[in-house]
Amino acid sequence: MNRTNTMSKSNNSTGGGIGFLGILTIVFIVLKLTNYIDWSWWWVLSPVWAPIILAVLILLIVYLTGFLLSKTDKYKSHGQHVQKKKTGFAARLESMQKQNKELLQRNNEVSQ
Secondary structure, eight states: OOHHHHHHHHOOOOOOOSHHHHHHHHHHHHHHHTTSOOOOHHHHTHHHHHHHHHHHHHHHHHHHHHHHHHHHHHHHTTTSOOOOOOOTHHHHHHHHHHHHHHHHHHHHHHHO
16 A cells, blocks of 8 residues: 555644634734734734634623523512422322322221
């Protein structure tokens, strides 16, 4: 088997490359250094930090939305005892316990 042939087959890397924002950052830096633009360095480097700030803002909005929704659910049920309807095994068990209690009461009444 040819050694170069196996090397080319095993080298299946899929690199993402520099990306659009990386190229945009380089273009802005080149334009700033050649004095074509007179922007602050904050704006020149904005393609680097803007996605990070955007992700943090989205996470903050999601967190605050969840927090506020959980608070409104607590206020809706405040002062009220919310009892969940039991289904399946728990419902059958509760029914059997109730029947057993009634049978014991009847048995006690009959024996007295």
